Structures are given as C-alpha cells and as structure tokens.
Amino acid sequence: MNKMLSCFSLLLLPALLLAQPAPQHDLHFKQLATVWDEAIPLGNATVGALVWQKGDHLRFSLDRSDIWDMRPLKGLHRKEFSYQWIEEQVNKKDYKPVQEYFDAPYDREPAPSKIPAGALEFNIPADRKVKSVRLILANAVCEVQWENGMLLQTFVHASQPVGWFRFENVSENIQPQLIAPPYQSDIKEGGEVNSLVGDDLARLGYQQGTMQQQGNSITYKQEGWGGFVYQISVQWKKINAATIEGVWSVSSQYPDTKINAVAPAVVNSAVQRGMVQDYATHMSWWKDFWSKSAIRVPDLLLEKQWYLEQYKFGSAARRGAPPISLQAVWTADNGRIPPWKGDFHHDLNTQLSYWPAYSANHMEEALGYLDHLDENKANYKRYTKLFFGKEGLAVPGVTTLDGTEMGGWTQYSLSPTVSSWLAHHYYLQWKYSMDKSFLKNRAYPWLKETCTFLASITVKDEKGLRKLPLSSSPEINDNRMEAWFHQNTNYDLALMKFSFTAAAEMARALGLPNEAARWEKTLSEFGDYSITANDELMFAPTLPYNESHRHFSHLMAIHPLGLIKWEDGEKAQSVIKNTIALLEKIGPDYWCGYSYSWLGNIKARAKDGEGAANSLQIFAKAFCLPNSFHVNGDQTKSGYSKFTYRPFTLEGNFAFAAGMQEMLLQSYAGFIEIMPAVPESWKDISFQQLRAEGAFLVDARKENGKIKEIKIVAEKGGQTKLKLPFEQWKIVSAKGITTGKAVNGFIELTCKAGGVIVLKNDQE
Numbered sequence: 001m002n003k004m005l006s007c008f009s010l011l012l013l014p015a016l017l018l019a020q021p022a023p024q025h026d027l028h029f030k031q032l033a034t035v036w037d038e039a040i041p042l043g044n045a046t047v048g049a050l051v052w053q054k055g056d057h058l059r060f061s062l063d064r065s066d067i068w069d070m071r072p073l074k075g076l077h078r079k080e081f082s083y084q085w086i087e088e089q090v091n092k093k094d095y096k097p098v099q100e101y102f103d104a105p106y107d108r109e110p111a112p113s114k115i116p117a118g119a120l121e122f123n124i125p126a127d128r129k130v131k132s133v134r135l136i137l138a139n140a141v142c143e144v145q146w147e148n149g150m151l152l153q154t155f156v157h158a159s160q161p162v163g164w165f166r167f168e169n170v171s172e173n174i175q176p177q178l179i180a181p182p183y184q185s186d187i188k189e190g191g192e193v194n195s196l197v198g199d200d201l202a203r204l205g206y207q208q209g210t211m212q213q214q215g216n217s218i219t220y221k222q223e224g225w226g227g228f229v230y231q232i233s234v235q236w237k238k239i240n241a242a243t244i245e246g247v248w249s250v251s252s253q254y255p256d257t258k259i260n261a262v263a264p265a266v267v268n269s270a271v272q273r274g275m276v277q278d279y280a281t282h283m284s285w286w287k288d289f290w291s292k293s294a295i296r297v298p299d300l301l302l303e304k305q306w307y308l309e310q311y312k313f314g315s316a317a318r319r320g321a322p323p324i325s326l327q328a329v330w331t332a333d334n335g336r337i338p339p340w341k342g343d344f345h346h347d348l349n350t351q352l353s354y355w356p357a358y359s360a361n362h363m364e365e366a367l368g369y370l371d372h373l374d375e376n377k378a379n380y381k382r383y384t385k386l387f388f389g390k391e392g393l394a395v396p397g398v399t400t401l402d403g404t405e406m407g408g409w410t411q412y413s414l415s416p417t418v419s420s421w422l423a424h425h426y427y428l429q430w431k432y433s434m435d436k437s438f439l440k441n442r443a444y445p446w447l448k449e450t451c452t453f454l455a456s457i458t459v460k461d462e463k464g465l466r467k468l469p470l471s472s473s474p475e476i477n478d479n480r481m482e483a484w485f486h487q488n489t490n491y492d493l494a495l496m497k498f499s500f501t502a503a504a505e506m507a508r509a510l511g512l513p514n515e516a517a518r519w520e521k522t523l524s525e526f527g528d529y530s531i532t533a534n535d536e537l538m539f540a541p542t543l544p545y546n547e548s549h550r551h552f553s554h555l556m557a558i559h560p561l562g563l564i565k566w567e568d569g570e571k572a573q574s575v576i577k578n579t580i581a582l583l584e585k586i587g588p589d590y591w592c593g594y595s596y597s598w599l600g601n602i603k604a605r606a607k608d609g610e611g612a613a614n615s616l617q618i619f620a621k622a623f624c625l626p627n628s629f630h631v632n633g634d635q636t637k638s639g640y641s642k643f644t645y646r647p648f649t650l651e652g653n654f655a656f657a658a659g660m661q662e663m664l665l666q667s668y669a670g671f672i673e674i675m676p677a678v679p680e681s682w683k684d685i686s687f688q689q690l691r692a693e694g695a696f697l698v699d700a701r702k703e704n705g706k707i708k709e710i711k712i713v714a715e716k717g718g719q720t721k722l723k724l725p726f727e728q729w730k731i732v733s734a735k736g737i738t739t740g741k742a743v744n745g746f747i748e749l750t751c752k753a754g755g756v757i758v759l760k761n762d763q764e
Contacts, residue, residue, distance in 0.1 A: 020294040021137035025307040027627060029133040032144065036061055036333040037648045038625050040135045040142045042156040042163065045318035045368065047250050048329025049156055049163050051142050053130075058144075059179075060120040060154070060163070061333035062232060064250040065322045068401045069111035069204055071225045076105055076407045083388045083457075086410060086484075087470050095481035098410060103479050106341075106408040110203040111225065112400045114342030116331045117250050118220055118232050119179040125172065135627075137311045140286050156315075157278055158285035161251070162270045164278060165236075167244045174244055176234050178218045182335050184208040198336040219264050227255040233263035235271055245275055289314045292361040295664060295687045297678075302613065302660060305620040308628040309657035313356060316650065317365040322401060323372045324353040326649045330629075339647040344399045347412035347474045348551060351421055352594060352651035355560065355601070355658035358432040359665055361691040366429060373422060374442060376403030380419070384453060387414060392453025393446065395419040397474075409479035411472035416457055419450045420495035424560060427502045434695040434716040440510055447503040448515075454496050455522050461487075465527040468492055473539045473553040489540040490529050494557035497526055501563070529557060529564075535574040536582045545582055548589040550643075552598055555579065559602045566607055567669040576606050589642045592632040593623030594652035596640070600659030604666070604677040612663050613679050619656050628653065665700075667692035671721035671746060674700045674710060694720045696751075711758045712737070714751030721746045722759075732758040 032053035033039045039050035039061065050061040080101055089098050129147045136143060144152040154165040167174055183206040209222030219233040230253070236246030247270045251263040261269075270278060290310075297303050316328035325344050332338040344350055350369065357366035373380075377393070383405055384394040396405035398413040407413055426443040429435075458466040470484045473491040477483035488496075500523035507516035530538040538544045539554045557563040558579070564572050580602065588595065596619040603611035622636045630652035633643040664687050666673045672692045678685060685702040692698055695718075699711040707725040714720075714737060724745050731739065736755025740748040749757065 020290040021307045021311070024300065025137050025304045027133075027135035027137075027308070029626070031130045032058070032133055033627065037629055037631065037646065038627050040133065040627060041312065041315060041330055041629070042140065042142060042154070043315035043329040044156050044158050044161070045316050045321035045324075045329060047156060047161045047163065048315065049154070050330055050333060051133075051144070051154060054121070056123070056126050057121040058124050058152070059122075059333075060165075060248075061330075062117045062119055062163075062248065062250055063329045063331045064117050064161075064230065064252055065325070065329050066252050066401055067115055067117055067224075067230050067250070067331075068228075069113050069115055069225045070228065070254070070400055070402070070404075071111045072404070073105050073112060073407050074109050076102065076405070077386075081387060083414070083416065083470070086414075090470060090481055090484050093481065098481075099479060102407050102410045102414065106398070106406060106413075110199040110337060112341070112343075112404070112406055113199075113204075113337045114325060114327070114331055114401075115201070115204070115224070115337065116181050116333060117230060118181055118222075119333060120234060120248060121177045121179050122167075122174050123177070124174065135311075137307055138286070138290065139283055140311065140315065155279070155282060157270075158282045158289075158314075159318075160270065160278065160281075161266055162247050162249045162278070164247050164270075164275050165245070166275060168242065170242050170244055175216075176218070176236060176246060176248075178211060178220045178232055178234060180209055180211065180220055180222065183222070185335065198332060198334075198339050198341075201336060204337075217264070217267075229253050231263040233267045235267045247271060247275070247278075286314070289362070291689075293687070293689045293691070295660065295685075295690075297660075297664075297685050298682050299613065299617070301620050302616055305616075305624070305628065306657055306660045309356065309653050310360065312628070312650065312653055313360075313362065313365065313657070317354070317357070317362070317368055319364060319368045319371055321368060323350060323369040324650060324654075325350070326651075328650055330648070332648070339649070341406070343406060344401075344403075345397070346395060346399065346418045346422060347397045347415065348594070349649060349651040351425065351560075352598070352655040352658075354425055354654070356654050356661060358428050359661040359667075359690050359692070360657065361689050361697065363429065363433050363691070366425070370426060370429060370442065372403075373446070379403040381449075388416065388453070388457060390453055390456045392451075392456060393419050393449035394453050395422055409475065409483075411479065411483045412474035415472060415474070415492075416454070416468055417492045417495040419446075419453070420499040423447050423450050423499055423502065427498075427506075430506070431693040432691050432695065434718065439506060444503070444506040444510060447499060447506055450499050451503045451519055451522070454499060458496070460525075463527070464525070466496075466522070466525045467527075468496075471540070473551075475551050476539050476543070476549060476553065485540045485542065487541045488527070489554070490537055491539075491553040491556050493526060493529060494561050494563055497523060497557075497563060498561045500526075531575060534582075535571075535578040537575060537579045545579075545586065548586050548591065550590055550592045550595045552583070552595065552602070555583075555602060559598070559605050562605075562668040565669050566605060573606075580606060580608075580611075588640055591641050592643050592652070593619055593630045594632075594649075594655055596623065597630075597652045597655035597659055601655065601662050604659060604662035605668075607677050609663060609678040609680070609682070612659060612677050613682075616656055616659050619652065623652060630656075661690060665690045665692060665698055667694065667696075667720075671723055672696060672698060672712070673723045674698070674707060674725045675702060692720070694718055696720060700725075706761060706763075709758065709760050711756070712749065714749070714753065714755040717751045717753040717755065719748060719750050721748050726761040726763060728762040729759050730762040732760045734758070 039052035149169040151168045156163045217235040234248040249263040249266040395418040430443045471492045473489040504516045504519040530541045600615040631646035633645040634640040683705045695715040697713040734757040736752035737757040
C-alpha cells in the first residue's frame with residue numbers, strides 16, 4: 001500500500017486506525033478463489049458482489065436482493081388449501097394428497113424464486129499471477145495485488161446501490177465485460193430437480209435479455225415474469241495510462257410499484273460524485289457501524305469469526321432493503337436457481353440471522369427485518385383468512401419477497417406458530433431499545449393480532465387445556481403424516497406461551513390492564529411442557545428426543561425464548577442440563593452448521609463456557625469455507641455431521657455471532673450478567689458497548705482471570721440489577737445512576753436517561 005498515490009488509496013490508512021476490526025480479522029489469501037462460494041463478499045443489503053476467478057477471468061458476481069421471479073406457485077391455491085383440510089387428511093390417514101398438493105410443487109416448479117443478476121468479468125492475462133487477496137473489514141474493501149505490481153481495489157458502497165473498482169499499475173487495456181445469466185441455455189436432462197441443488201435457470205422460460213455497449217459503458221436489460229425488469233450497468237474510464245476506474249449498479253422494477261432509478265442513471269450519478277467522494281461516505285457508514293460494539297477474546301479463531309459475522313451482517317442488513325434471506329445479496333453464481341430458491345424461510349433461517357443484532361447494538365439494522373414484516377402484514381392477513389379461516393395474524397413459514405406463501409413441507413411452511421417466532425423479534429427490539437413508540441405502534445399490535453389468531457385457532461382438550469388441532473416440530477419426521485401431532489409439541493407450546501406472556505407484559509407497559517388480564521387468562525389455559533422422567537424435553541407428549549436432528553425445535557423454551565431459565569433454580573437447571581446431555585448422547589450425525597451455532601447459544605444459557613466455546617469452534621473450523629460462508633455440511637469430514645455437502649446459507653453465521661455475545665453478556669433473566677459463560681482458560685477478555693435488555697450499554701474488562709472494571713450507560717433510564725462479578729468493589733464514577741445495597745450478590749441501579757456508572761474491582 002505504500003506505493004499507492006491516489007487520493008482513494010491514501011484514505012485507507014487512517015480508517016484502519018479508527019475502526020474496531022484489526023488486520024488479523026481480515027481475510028487474507030495468496031490467490032483468488034476459483035469457485036463462487038469461496039469468493040470475497042461485498043454488499044450493502046440491496047446490491048452485492050462476490051470477487052473471484054472464473055477460468056482466466058477476474059469475476060464479480062453481481063446481485064440485487066429484490067430480483068425475484070414472483071409468479072404464483074403453480075397449483076398451490078386450490079380448493080383444498082386449508083389447515084382444516086390437512087387435518088381431515090391426517091385424521092383419515094391419507095396424506096399423499098397433501099404431499100402432492102402442497103409439498104411437491106416447491107421442488108417441481110422453478111418459481112417463485114430469487115434469481116441471480118449477472119456478472120462483470122475482466123480479462124487478466126494468464127501470465128499475471130496474483131500475489132495477495134485481502135478483504136479489509138474496517139473499510140469493507142477488497143484489495144487484490146498481482147506480482148507485476150497491478151492493484152485492484154473494489155467496494156460496494158455502504159448506502160448507495162453501486163459498486164466501485166479501480167485498477168492501478170495497469171500495463172494493458174483492461175476492460176470489463178457484462179455476463180448475463182444463462183436464461184436460454186440447454187436444460188440439463190436427467191439431473192435431479194430439488195430445492196437443495198437448485199433448478200436450471202432455463203426452466204424459468206425467459207427470453208435472453210439485451211446487451212448494449214456505447215463507448216465505455218455497457219447495460220444489460222432482462223425482463224422476467226409478469227413484466228418485471230432488471231438492469232445492470234457498468235461505466236469505466238482511464239484516469240491515466242496506468243489507472244482504470246469504474247462503477248456498476250443493478251436496478252429492478254416491478255409493474256405498478258414505485259419507480260426506481262434505472263441502473264444507467266444510478267451509475268451516471270455515481271460518476272458525477274466520483275470515487276473519492278463515494279469512498280468517503282462509504283467509510284463514514286462503516287466507521288459508525290464498527291463503533292457500535294467490539295470484543296476481544298483469547299481465541300483468535302472465534303474472535304476473527306465474530307468480526308467476519310459482524311461484517312456480513314453489516315453487508316446484508318439495512319433498513320430500506322429486503323431482510324436477510326437464505327443467501328442475502330450473494331445468490332449462487334452457478335447458472336442455476338439458488339438452493340431452496342434463496343427465499344425467506346421463517347422456520348429458523350430468518351430468525352437466527354437477526355439474533356446477533358440486539359446485544360451487538362445494531363438496532364437500526366435489525367429494524368429492516370421488522371419493516372419487511374409490517375409492510376407485508378396485509379398479505380399475511382389475507383393468507384391467515386384464506387388458509388386458516390381465522391382473523392388475526394399468521395405468517396407463512398416460507399415466503400416470497402412480498403410475503404406470499406410458497407408451499408413446501410406443510411408442517412413448517414404452513415405452521416400456525418410462525419408469527420409467534422417472528423413476534424419474538426418485535427419483543428427483543430422493544431426490550432433492548434425501550435422505544436415506547438415502537439412498543440405502542442408496532443410491537444404490541446403484532447403480538448395482539450398473533451394472540452388473537454392463536455386464541456381463535458386453539459381448542460380445549462379433555463382436560464380443558466388449549467391445544468392446536470394439528471401441531472408440529474420442524475423438521476421432525478420430515479414431511480410425513482407422522483410429522484403432525486394431535487397434542488401440542490414443545491415447539492408450538494413454547495411459542496404460544498411466549499406470545500401470550502409477551503403480549504401481557506406489553507399491555508401492562510402500555511397501561512392496558514384489561515388486555516393484559518385477557519392474555520394472562522388465555523396463557524393459564526395452556527399445559528406444561530412434555531418432559532421425560534429424567535427431566536429431558538421431548539418433541540411431543542408421544543415422542544421423546546430419539547434421533548439426531550439439525551433443528552433443535554424442542555429446545556425453544558430454553559433458547560431463544562428463555563421461558564425455562566437457568567436462573568429459575570434447581571428444576572429448570574436439571575431440565576436444561578439433561579436435555580443438552582441427551583442431545584449430545586444421541587449425537588450430531590444429522591446436525592448441520594447452524595446446529596452447532598445454536599448449541600453454542602444454548603450452552604451459554606446453561607453457563608457452560610467450555611461447551612459454548614467448543615460448539616462455536618467446531619462451527620468455525622468445520623462448517624465454514626475459507627471466506628467464512630456457512631455451508632451446512634462438515635467440510636473437514638471429521639464426524640461432526642454426516643452431512644458433508646456445501647449449500648451456502650447465512651443463518652448459521654449470524655447465530656454464531658449471537659453465541660459469542662451470549663457468552664460475554666446476558667440480560668434475558670431480568671438482570672445484567674457479565675461474562676456468564678466463558679472458559680476458565682480465558683483470562684483476558686474485554687468488550688465494549690454490548691447492549692443489554694432495558695437499553696443499557698455495557699463495557700467490561702477481565703485481566704489475569706479477574707473482572708477488573710464495568711461501565712454501564714443507561715440509554716433510556718429506568719431500573720435494572722447487576723449481578724456483581726467481584727466480591728469487593730467500588731464506584732469509580734457515577735452520573736445519573738444511583739445504587740442500592742448489595743443483596744445476595746446483586747445491586748440495583750436506578751438510572752436517569754444518559755446516566756453512566758463505572759465500577760471497579762477493589763480486591764487489590
């Protein structure tokens with residue numbers, strides 16, 4: 001970098017000093033990846049790029065998150081499309097029609113689906129050998145150096161739908177080429193069509209789009225289903241004899257929607273601003289993002305992975321853009337429809353993707369998820385009435401860009417408790433922000449309509465307890481008839497109990513005691529969880545945990561919902577410990593990467609630092625590619641799973657980050673606990689501005705095995721308790737926060753908005 005003389009290059013150096021990630025957290029390689037899923041990822045939640053080498057070409061795989069084929073799933077909305085009809089088929093023990101009508105079309109039909117945009121390629125002479133490839137996290141810049149001194153710097157702007165590239169020390173005329181997806185290629189015969197592999201793009205039936213070049217500008221225009229159009233545009237210029245600079249964009253337009261600026265116009269605007277100005281605003285956004293939180297732990301593998309997950313979260317989550325789907329802005333670049341159609345899976349995938357947002361203090365980015373849900377609420381209510389025949393709010397488990405149902409395994413794609421799991425994110429957004437307006441106008445309305453639906457669809461059993469007519473536990477017993485239960489599974493029961501508990505809490509916070517009493521009465525009508533005589537959570541009253549499975553759906557009450565808490569005492573601790581022990585005894589044969597990430601969170605809730613760290617280490621070393629992408633299967637083939645495939649999805653990545661944060665800070669039990677689940681060997685740890693429930697920002701530092709100092713900032717004021725991590729302590733400073741007496745190892749903090757307190761270990 002010392003040879004770089006451009007203004008753009010000089011801007012990089014001070015940014016590294018200001019940002020939280022250190023150079024050891026960056027991705028460093030000696031060559032470009034030769035497959036798309038190991039590429040360097042860049043993105044801003046609207047557009048994204050993967051930088052790699054395809055054959056002799058440097059390739060940028062380009063994507064935009066709202067490029068979708070939105071055609072209705074063929075045959076789904078037939079007269080039998082109802083929860084009641086499925087119940088009748090289960091009762092008749094004639095399930096094949098259900099599978100044929102609602103399961104099979106998801107695999108059989110090529111759309112609806114997320115689709116890839118295209119690519120930029122640069123013809124680099126074959127004798128040009130790459131010297132180094134680096135993703136600089138602090139700047140969100142990819143840098144490639146060749147042995148002959150040529151240098152590439154490229155980034156996707158943090159808040160504008162453009163990507164920039166700059167080649168320096170160029171000895172030949174490097175020009176970009178736009179490469180369109182093969183919408184008109186020969187359909188491969190004989191290959192198995194399934195959601196994991198992804199269908200052939202040619203099956204979409206598109207006419208290949210048009211490519212136009214005028215001087216140093218190329219635009220590709222592609223029409224999709226129903227009049228949908230997207231465009232890719234690139235423009236470049238020579239700055240001098242040895243420097244080339246360019247910018248690209250991808251735009252989309254659906255009929256009868258707000259008109260978006262087309263890609264050529266977006267590119268022209270970027271050219272007018274210039275790369276240096278765009279880089280400055282890009283860096284400003286990332287500087288602010290990285291300032292939100294930071295961690296340091298004495299395990300470089302885990303620390304680096306955490307920063308890589310934060311980077312990907314910042315690249316994939318943003319208000320004003322669609323929420324994180326299975327692959328976000330990095331759709332598979334392999335000439336096929338992406339795995340599982342790149343859709344929105346609400347049976348686990350979207351939920352896990354936002355787990356780290358709250359305690360990592362990225363509340364603004366988390367709102368993009370809830371914005372999407374609120375925007376599509378009318379569509380969800382249409383589905384609720386159509387499929388369930390009820391008022392209130394249910395959400396399909398698998399949806400398109402606008403929230404429309406897509407079918408799939410009915411037990412999760414058409415589950416009645418999806419809106420309850422989504423409600424948990426509204427609850428977390430409120431608890432971590434204490435935003436009264438959000439509570440009143442968004443969180444409580446979502447919970448209220450969810451509970452209205454649940455109250456109307458549940459029925460009383462012979463004991464007078466509420467149950468669903470049909471219950472399930474994703475993805476237990478796959479999509480067979482046996483996957484439906486006539487009694488509540490622990491999965492559904494936990495979600496329903498959570499919904500009524502949270503609705504009552506919210507109603508009381510809003511001064512609505514009558515509504516709170518209504519929800520509490522309904523809550524009291526649900527039974528207990530199904531637990532064995534050995535204190536092990538079961539799938540359902542008729543089915544113990546008896547098989548290795550990737551989805552820990554029976555553990556929802558422990559995590560993420562926190563309805564069974566370690567802090568509740570001996571009985572709860574026995575259930576948590578024994579349930580985890582059974583999970584590990586049966587083993588990980590059919591776990592995937594996110595199973596290990598989730599287990600890291602669960603073990604942190606069980607105050608098992610060694611176990612949490614071990615689970616997260618296995619995830620990072622065995623289930624991630626060199627670029628940090630989670631690919632579901634055990635890439636080391638070390639027996640961590642019998643799944644050794646590599647379909648890329650993001651939820652495991654972000655659940656990992658949440659697990660790290662659970663080890664360092666917990667507040668779900670009504671008090672702040674510092675480093676509740678870290679290994680004994682971790683003697684030196686620190687974190688800054690992790691967020692606790694109640695809108696408290698926390699810093700803490702541990703040295704030589706002892707916690708030395710804690711700082712708490714009360715963003716909104718209020719009261720909380722701190723579990724004291726040291727026997728003797730003193731208040732170094734306090735402003736706007738008063739403390740009560742220490743009782744049983746806790747002190748109560750009474751805070752004004754903006755109050756700050758610093759406590760220090762006083763044992764030395």
